[in-house]
Amino acid sequence: MQQKQLGLLSLMAAVVGTIVGGAAFNLPSDMAAVAGSGPVILAWVITGIGMLALALVFQNLSLRKPELSGGIYSYARAGFGPFIGFNSAWGYWIASILGIVAFVTLFFQTLSYFFPVFGEGDNLPSLVGGILFVLLFHWLVARGIREAAIINVLTTVAKLIPIVLFLLIVLFAFERDVFTADLWGEGSFSWKAVGQQVKDTMLVTLWAFVGIEGAIVLSGRAKRVKDVGVATIVGLIGTLAIYLLISVLSTGILSQAELAALPEPSMAYVLKAVVGPWGAVLIVIGLMVSITGGMLSWYLVTVEIPYVAAKDGVFPTRFAQVNQNGTPIASLWWSTIITLAFVGIVYVSASTYQKVYSMASVAILIPYLLSALYQLKLVLTRETYLNDGRKTRDLWISLFATGYSLWTLYAAGLSYLLLVSVVYGVGLVMYLWVQRRQGRAALGKWDWIVVGLIVVAALAAISNGLV
Structure with a gap:
């Protein structure tokens, strides 16, 4: 039986810690590379609505189906059978591993700001460092889920400090003329051009929010079921505000072309343009802390999915083994082994951070879509909705969540x-x-x-x- 160890603060840290990883620190260049200021705002509005719909789906399912403690995997299995449930678990597991690999790549690429030997994060020193980095988190999670969650709370607070400072400084340095110069991208305004720019940002904005289900996946370890939904919604709204401000305020500091040409992490170079070198150092350090916390959040979520799936009989039974600290140790070991294999593939293929996170985003969209479809199925079959006046509301929420998932798959x-x-x-x-x-x-x-x-x-x- 799983221990009910995680309170509201730990669950919120799991959501924010998983969402706010490396993506936030490279939003200025990632967004500017494909879109002007106006399409960027539209992209965040669309993503915000879509992700809010998904968050409400997760919240609603956690309340209506509290017995499904495996969260995003359990919903697919309950709604569409063992095989579809397995694919949801498998896709989510591999997507989580790819997310960890993306963090490793970005970490050593960022570390090269101080130590150029690490290059773009895909050379031999980065490979060796990445292996040691992954093994460190393996050791932390093996010591116990609760202990890892406490560390995650601390790193989540630490990563938000440089982001808040960035926003305050850039807010006062914001120049309206710079912002409006590239409002709709290159050339004159046209709906076709704006639509294409918005479409091209979808994987970037999706990756920024991957992890929204962090509390749902860990719902089986929550002290109170209601905390799961609260943590998900609060984490989403707070993170959306942060992302929107980072993206928009940066376009008032440097032009679209200048932002698109910035190296990673681009937020560091935006702040450097305002306050000088110390600003870049602050953000680089903040990013390294953020990646550390994000890695831990991803690891917590990654080992949970095969563990729950194994207890249901769709993963090998050995994945259900736990150690004396209550950690799913077999799941942890296999997650680590596959992660290290992918780290090696990145080294051999010289894959970029963007390519790895794009694969992770697409892989995780399938479980997202299946969760939305399960909510839609509950509404249409009236299961858990007898004499419930919220049926119409939840129907629209599930339709929005399904539509957003399908649209993003198309945009990918x-x-x-x-x-x-x-x-x-x-x-x-x-x-x-x-x-x-x-x-x-x-x-x-x-x-x-x-x-x-x-x-x-x-x-x-x-x-x-x-x-």
Whole structure:
């Protein structure tokens, strides 16, 4: 039985700690690379509405289905069966691992500000450092979920300090003329150009919010079920305000072209343009603290998903093993091994931070979409909605969340969808193996359609040289 160890503060730290990682510190250049000030604002409005809808879906499901303590994985399984539930768990697990790898890459790329030997975070010194970095967090989580959560609260507070200072300083240095010069990007205003710019920002804004479900995944360890939803909504609103201010205020300091050309972390160079070198040092240190906290949050969430899935029989049973500290130790070890393998792949392929986080974002969209569809299913079947006046409200929320997830998958582009399908294809092999060992019927008639889509997409990715 899981220990009910986490209170509201720890759950809020899990949400904010997972969301506010490295993405916040590179928003100025990531957004300016594809959009002007106006489309950036529109992108955050769309993402804010979409993510608020998803957060309300997570909150609502945590209250209506408190017995589903695996959160985002459990919703897919309860709504659409073991095979779809497995794919949600598998996709979320791999996406979380890719998120950790993205943090490792960005950490050593940032560290090169002080120690140039680390280059772009994809060379041999970064590989060695990344391996040691990952093993450090493995050790921390192995000591116990509660102890790791306490450290996460401290790092979450520490990472917010330089961000708040950045916002205060840049607010007073904001120049309206600079902001309006690139309001709608290059050329004159047109809805087509603005729409394309907004579309091109979707993976950036999504990555900035990946982790919103952090408290949901850890709901089985929450002291009070109601705290899960509160932590999710408060974390979302606070983070949205931070992201919007970072993106908009930066466009009042440097032009779009200047922001797009900034190295990572771009926030450091924006502040440097206002106050000098000490501003860059402050942000670089803040980013390193942020990545440290983000890594810990991601690790907490990453090891939980296979553990819960194993208890339900869709992952190998060994993933349900825990150590004397209550940590899912088998899940932790496999998560670490796969993470280290991906760190090595980044070194060999010289993949960028942006490419890794884009893959993670697309992979995690599937579990998001399935959660929204499960909420929609509950409304349409009236399950838990007998004599409940909130049916219409929740119908609209689930439709918004579903629409946002589908729109973002479209905006991601075909290449990333095909690439991620290979990941799901590997998971298919493991699922069939587990079901065979347990003597269960592996697939239903509708499941075969999903299998066909995964296999065709994976083969297309391989034949087009995307892998």
